[in-house]
Amino acid sequence: MAALHAISKGRLRMQLTELAGGAVAVYPAFRRVLGLSAAAAQFLSQAVYWTERTDDGWFYKTENEWLAEVGLAADEVRDSRKSLKALGVLEEQRKGIPAKMFYRVDEAALFAALEGDVPAITLNQLFELYTPKLGQLSKAGLMRAKRAGVPCEFVSYADVLRRDGLICGCCAKPIERGPGNTGMHLSFDHIQPLAAGGAHHFENLQPTHAGCRAAKGGSVAYQRPASPCSVDRTSVLSVVPTSSLTQEQPVVLPKDSRCVLDKTTITKNTQETTQETTTVVQLAPARPKRAAKPRDEAEQIRQEACRRIWSAYAAAYEQRYATAPVRNARISRQVVELRKRLGEEAVPVAEYFVWINDSYLIRSCHDLGLLLARCEAYRTQWATNRQMNATTARQLEQTQANLNAAQTAAEAIRAGEGQPNAFL
Ligand SMILES: [Zn+2]
Known part of the structure; x- marks a missing residue:
C-alpha cells in the first residue's frame, strides 16, 4: 500500500489505463432523477455517448461489447434495456445480416424524463422489473417488524400490490414509479403504524408513494394539509x-373504499370542528x-385549457407536416405539464413552436417533448417574436458588434470635445 501511495496521481491513472483500459462516464442524475439502477444508468450514459456519435443516432453493440466497454454482464444489460424501454428513453431495432441489435436514445423522451415527465409504470412492468426487489423489501419489512416487537407474519409485497393495484393508500392517486425512497416512488406502509401498535399483517399493509408515507410519519390517521406528490388538498x-353530524355534507366515496x-x-x-x-x-x-x-369547475377549466393547447399544436403541425401528430398518454401528460408551466400562453407558444425553423427541431419533427423541455425559452422567443436559432443569434451578435463600434466612436468624439476631431 505504501508503494501505491508513493505513485503520483498522474502516474496512477496512466498505469491504470494501461492495466484496466479507459474509464467511462456516467450521469449521476440518471440514478437520482430517473430512479434507474446503477447498471441501467451506466447503460444509458454509454448509449447517450454513442447516439451522439452516429449520423442517425442508431448504434449497435453486442453483449460482449457491453461487457468490455462498460463492464455490464448479460443479465444487467437485459434488465437495463427493460427499464429504459419502460421509461421510453431507449429505442431498439434488429437490423443487418447477420442480425444485430441496434439502439438509439430517444432524446426528447430523455429530456422529458429528466424534467419529471416519465410514463407511468404498469403493474405488469413492475412485476417484470422489480420482482426480486419486492422480495427483498418483503423480507426487510418482516425484519423491521420483528425488531419492533409487534405481531408479525411474512407478507409478500407483491401480493399487496396484486390486491390494491398501483394506487396510493394515502392520497388515492396512482403510483407511477418503481420502488424507491423518495417522492412519487412506490413504497409500502402500515395502515396502522407499528409505533401505534399496528401489526405486520397482510391486512395492515398498503402501497403508497414514498413521499406520502414519509409525510404520514407515525400518526394514526392521515392528516396532512400539503402532500409532496402534488395532491391538491385544500380541505x-x-x-x-x-351522531355528531348535522348539516355537513358527506363526501362521496368510491365502491372499493x-x-x-x-x-x-x-x-x-x-371551521365548526369541535374539540371532541x-x-x-x-x-x-x-x-x-x-x-x-369532485370533478369541480376548476378541473373542467383545466381540461378545456389542455384541449385548446393541443388543438393549436395539432392544427399547426398538420399544416406543416400534412399529417396529424400522435396523441397518447405520454403526450397528454406533456400537454398538462405545459399548461402548468405556461398557463394560457401555452396555446400560442405551442403553435409558434411548430413554425420555428431550427434544424434540430425539424429533424425531430417538432416533437412536443422538445417544446416542454425548453418551454420557458420558447415562450420568450414567442413573446419577442424572434426565433433564436443559429442564424438570428449570429445576426444579433453582428449587430451588437456594430453598435459597440459606433458607441466607442461616439465616446471618442465626446472625450475629444474642444480638440481637433479625429473623425472629421
Ligand atoms: Zn400518495
Whole structure:
C-alpha cells in the first residue's frame, strides 16, 4: 500500500489505463432523477455517448461489447434495456445480416424524463422489473417488524400490490414509479403504524408513494394539509361519529373504499370542528382512503385549457407536416405539464413552436417533448417574436458588434470635445 501511495496521481491513472483500459462516464442524475439502477444508468450514459456519435443516432453493440466497454454482464444489460424501454428513453431495432441489435436514445423522451415527465409504470412492468426487489423489501419489512416487537407474519409485497393495484393508500392517486425512497416512488406502509401498535399483517399493509408515507410519519390517521406528490388538498378530511353530524355534507366515496363507513362518516373538516372531533380523529384506526375528489369547475377549466393547447399544436403541425401528430398518454401528460408551466400562453407558444425553423427541431419533427423541455425559452422567443436559432443569434451578435463600434466612436468624439476631431 505504501508503494501505491508513493505513485503520483498522474502516474496512477496512466498505469491504470494501461492495466484496466479507459474509464467511462456516467450521469449521476440518471440514478437520482430517473430512479434507474446503477447498471441501467451506466447503460444509458454509454448509449447517450454513442447516439451522439452516429449520423442517425442508431448504434449497435453486442453483449460482449457491453461487457468490455462498460463492464455490464448479460443479465444487467437485459434488465437495463427493460427499464429504459419502460421509461421510453431507449429505442431498439434488429437490423443487418447477420442480425444485430441496434439502439438509439430517444432524446426528447430523455429530456422529458429528466424534467419529471416519465410514463407511468404498469403493474405488469413492475412485476417484470422489480420482482426480486419486492422480495427483498418483503423480507426487510418482516425484519423491521420483528425488531419492533409487534405481531408479525411474512407478507409478500407483491401480493399487496396484486390486491390494491398501483394506487396510493394515502392520497388515492396512482403510483407511477418503481420502488424507491423518495417522492412519487412506490413504497409500502402500515395502515396502522407499528409505533401505534399496528401489526405486520397482510391486512395492515398498503402501497403508497414514498413521499406520502414519509409525510404520514407515525400518526394514526392521515392528516396532512400539503402532500409532496402534488395532491391538491385544500380541505383536511377527518373522521367524526355519525351522531355528531348535522348539516355537513358527506363526501362521496368510491365502491372499493375500505373506510369505516358503518360506524362513522367522513366529512369535510369545517371551521365548526369541535374539540371532541379532534379527539376522535386521533383514536380512529381507519384510513380515510380514496375519497373521490369532485370533478369541480376548476378541473373542467383545466381540461378545456389542455384541449385548446393541443388543438393549436395539432392544427399547426398538420399544416406543416400534412399529417396529424400522435396523441397518447405520454403526450397528454406533456400537454398538462405545459399548461402548468405556461398557463394560457401555452396555446400560442405551442403553435409558434411548430413554425420555428431550427434544424434540430425539424429533424425531430417538432416533437412536443422538445417544446416542454425548453418551454420557458420558447415562450420568450414567442413573446419577442424572434426565433433564436443559429442564424438570428449570429445576426444579433453582428449587430451588437456594430453598435459597440459606433458607441466607442461616439465616446471618442465626446472625450475629444474642444480638440481637433479625429473623425472629421
Ligand atoms: Zn400518495
